[in-house]
Amino acid sequence: xxxxxxxxxxxxxxxxxxxxxxxxxxxxxxxxxxxxxxxxxxxxxxxxxxxxxxxxxxxxxxxxxxxxxxxxxxxxxxxxxxxxxxxxxxxxxxxxxxxxxxxxxxxxxxxxxxxxxxxxxxxxxxxxxxxxxxxxxxxxxxxxxxxxxxxxxxxxxxxxxxxxxxxxxxxxxxxxxxxxxxxxxxxxxxxxxxxxxxxxxxxxxxxxxxxxxxxxxxxxxxxxxxxxxxxxxxxxxxxxxxxxxxxxxxxxxxxxxxxxxxxxxxxxxxxxxxxxxxxxxxxxxxxxxxxxxxxxxxxxxxxxxxxxxxxxxxxxxxxxxxxxxxxxxxxxxxxxxxxxxxxxxxxxxxxxxxxxxxxxxxxxxxxxxxxxxxxxxxxxxxxxxxxxxxxxxxxxxxxxxxxxxxxxxxxxxxxxxxxxxxxxxxxxxxxxxxxxxxxxxxxxxxxxxxxxxxxxxxxxxxxxxxxxxxxxxxxxxxxxxxxxxxxxxxxxxxxxxxxxxxxxxxxxxxxxxxxxxxxxxxxxxxxxxxxxxxxxxxxx
Amino acid sequence: xxxxxxxxxxxxxxxxxxxxxxxxxxxxxxxxxxxxxxxxxxxxxxxxxxxxxxxxxxxxxxxxxxxxxxxxxxxxxxxxxxxxxxxxxxxxxxxxxxxxxxxxxxxxxxxxxxxxxxxxxxxxxxxxxxxxxxxxxxxxxxxxxxxxxxxxxxxxxxxxxxxxxxxxxxxxxx
Numbered sequence: 254x255x256x257x258x259x260x261x262x263x264x265x266x267x268x269x270x271x272x273x274x275x276x277x278x279x280x281x282x283x284x285x286x287x288x289x290x291x292x293x294x295x296x297x298x299x300x301x302x303x304x305x306x307x308x309x310x311x312x313x314x315x316x317x318x319x320x321x322x323x324x325x326x327x328x329x330x331x332x333x334x335x336x337x338x339x340x341x342x343x344x345x346x347x348x349x350x351x352x353x354x355x356x357x358x359x360x361x362x363x364x365x366x367x368x369x370x371x372x373x374x375x376x377x378x379x380x381x382x383x384x385x386x387x388x389x390x391x392x393x394x395x396x397x398x399x400x401x402x403x404x405x406x407x408x409x410x411x412x413x414x415x416x417x418x419x420x421x422x423x424x425x426x427x428x429x430x431x432x433x434x435x436x437x438x439x440x441x442x443x444x445x446x447x448x449x450x451x452x453x454x455x456x457x458x459x460x461x462x463x464x465x466x467x468x469x470x471x472x473x474x475x476x477x478x479x480x481x482x483x484x485x486x487x488x489x490x491x492x493x494x495x496x497x498x499x500x501x502x503x504x505x506x507x508x509x510x511x512x513x514x515x516x517x518x519x520x521x522x523x524x525x526x527x528x529x530x531x532x533x534x535x536x537x538x539x540x541x542x543x544x545x546x547x548x549x550x551x552x553x554x555x556x557x558x559x560x561x562x563x564x565x566x567x568x569x570x571x572x573x574x575x576x577x578x579x580x581x582x583x584x585x586x587x588x589x590x591x592x593x594x595x596x597x598x599x600x601x602x603x604x605x606x607x608x609x610x611x612x613x614x615x616x617x618x619x620x621x622x623x624x625x626x627x628x629x630x631x632x633x634x635x636x637x638x639x640x641x642x643x644x645x646x647x648x649x650x651x652x653x654x655x656x657x658x659x660x661x662x663x664x665x666x667x668x669x670x671x672x673x674x675x676x677x678x679x680x681x682x683x684x685x686x687x688x689x690x691x692x693x694x695x696x697x698x699x700x701x702x703x704x705x706x707x708x709x710x711x712x713x714x715x716x717x718x719x720x721x722x723x724x725x726x727x728x729x730x731x732x733x734x735x736x737x738x739x740x741x742x743x744x745x746x747x748x749x750x751x752x753x754x755x756x757x758x759x760x761x762x763x764x765x766x767x768x769x770x771x772x773x774x775x776x777x778x779x780x781x782x783x784x785x786x787x788x789x790x791x792x793x
Numbered sequence: 794x795x796x797x798x799x800x801x802x803x804x805x806x807x808x809x810x811x812x813x814x815x816x817x818x819x820x821x822x823x824x825x826x827x828x829x830x831x832x833x834x835x836x837x838x839x840x841x842x843x844x845x846x847x848x849x850x851x852x853x854x855x856x857x858x859x860x861x862x863x864x865x866x867x868x869x870x871x872x873x874x875x876x877x878x879x880x881x882x883x884x885x886x887x888x889x890x891x892x893x894x895x896x897x898x899x900x901x902x903x904x905x906x907x908x909x910x911x912x913x914x915x916x917x918x919x920x921x922x923x924x925x926x927x928x929x930x931x932x933x934x935x936x937x938x939x940x941x942x943x944x945x946x947x948x949x950x951x952x953x954x955x956x957x958x959x960x961x962x963x964x965x966x967x
Binding site for chain 2: 298299302367369373374375376457458459462497498500501521522523524525526527528529532533536537540541543544547548551552555601605606607609610611613614615680681682683684685686687688689691692693694695746748749750751752779783784785786787788789791792793
């Protein structure tokens with residue numbers, strides 16, 4: 254079992270993450286019910302947008318950041334087999350991230366920051382919200398530094414050895430997050446904070462949107478990489494088999510690191526402040542970043558097939574039935590895949606330069622990202638939690654059957670929620686609305702779908718509560734964990750002959766810098782040459 | 794380095810798919826000229842009333858000398874102005890948009906008339922409407938607590954009817 258320092262650090266980070274998650278699920282359910290318009294007494298635009306802003310910040314920033322930090326510490330210590338470098342810094346990072354969360358949460362829940370998690374200037378929030386968000390990001394940089402330093406030191410002590418795959422992925426994610434967060438950090442520090450404090454009168458929303466787009470796409474890969482780490486490093490072993498290809502896993506993580514960054518303009522396809530050539534360039538990159546995911550799909554399915562055949566599965570599809578469906582990690586992987594296939598299909602439509610106009614900012618978009626993020630990514634976060642909990646607490650999971658019920662209900666609930674959401678988008682429903690009573694016959698077609706979404710939301714809320722219940726109950730479990738040792742999958746063939754550039758951190762930073770300069774250089778610099786007219790702050 | 798032959802085949806398929814999608818996008822962009830709104834044109838949103846183009850009297854539908862139709866509209870909390878316009882079907886129509894206050898998005902469901910309206914910038918979209926009928930024009934970007942009350946109306950009528958009944962009243966002042 255790992256040292257108590259790491260256990261405490263990981264448990265604290267994960268606990269904050271999951272507490273935020275459960276709170277945000279209650280908000281999500283309220284929003285679905287409120288916006289349906291079926292319950293007159295619930296109607297409140299101001300409460301709705303307060304809730305949407307809080308739900309978004311808790312899910313996208315708080316849950317993810319704390320979860321990734323906690324999981325990263327566990328991964329580093331167990332895969333490199335050495336203690337955390339500079340634990341004081343790790344705790345300081347945790348404290349700063351938590352302080353930022355609290356600072357942002359107070360204006361959020363009191364309705365002083367209903368600007369959504371995407372900020373949207375020239376609508377202005379309380380300065381505390383922006384400062385809190387900045388601290389949340391700065392605190393997480395401590396984690397990035399610790400991950401990168403631990404990897405570099407391990408490499409120095411182990412010349413000629415490859416970085417263990419889980420740590421390779423985590424280091425790629427730490428580098429990715431450092432690069433990713435620069436865009437939003439520039440926006441918050443140089444635009445939003447001075448403007449909200451009244452130091453400057455006006456803001457350029459075009460520049461702000463461009464900087465946010467820098468962050469907006471790679472951030473989803475920051476969330477996704479831990480899920481992929483579980484797919485490559487936990488799932489094959491949990492299924493009773495081996496990882497099909499260690500090398501391809503490394504190339505997939507490198508592909509995500511390099512190509513998820515210079516492509517954020519697919520969020521700005523419908524924006525007037527960027528030219529079509531830049532949008533097309535980012536569009537090409539967006540399609541390229543599907544390749545690492547397609548590779549992941551192949552490698553992980555092949556690993557599952559190996560496991561299924563080792564367990565006696567015969568024929569073309571026989572191996573699927575022999576997989577251990579009662580193992581939470583394997584079940585989560587299968588359900589995550591089903592959602593990833595559908596979500597990936599939707600993503601290709603979003604990424605399409607011309608087709609995007611039909612679904613931009615419609616209900617299709619939250620349908621899409623709930624399927625990919627709240628579906629694929631979060632269901633693997635659940636599985637990682639069930640995997641780590643006994644290894645961190647030394648106590649067995651309270652109930653494996655309950656965990657299976659929780660995963661299935663999450664999958665069913667998310668399908669019931671996101672399918673009608675996509676349809677509503679195609680039927681023209683805009684996203685981010687607190688009610689659906691437009692002066693148009695079109696809205697009549699929306700009503701049955703709203704009802705279906707409420708049912709899906711109820712199933713999801715029940716599943717989220719069950720998740721929290723299992724984790725809390727496990728903390729007080731008197732039964733000891735049977736096997737608290739780390740369980741990483743072994744590859745079919747040990748990786749060999751990988752060129753040195755695969756692990757060259759400096760080289761990859763240079764490549765990313767060059768690509769970012771190419772794709773964001775002029776689009777940002779143009780604002781200093783254009784005659785732009787800034788906007789004064791507005792309320793909401 | 795070891796890459797399984799099956800995985801190599803899959804890689805070719807993956808790149809093939811990406812190539813196919815990108816090919817379709819490049820053909821629609823470069824051959825058919827379908828681009829999202831990207832005109833990078835700035836305007837002072839606080840002084841729209843003093844601008845020639847977006848002053849209140851000049852908003853609405855106009856026929857251009859080349860026979861195309863131009864629609865000039867302002868987005869502001871909470872509506873698109875003018876609140877109701879009538880347009881011809883099967884005619885290239887260029888929309889020009891400016892915001893008077895915050896960020897808005899405008900979409901006519903079931904059509905590709907979609908653009909963000911960012912304060913400080915003019916958004917321009919050119920499209921055609923093949924099907925006559927009543928279309929809502931909805932704000933699809935959060936712009937304040939009244940966001941879901943922000944809509945206007947577009948009526949699309951067939952070309953001949955439009956030329957007979959609407960072109961004169963709403964059309965070219967010359």
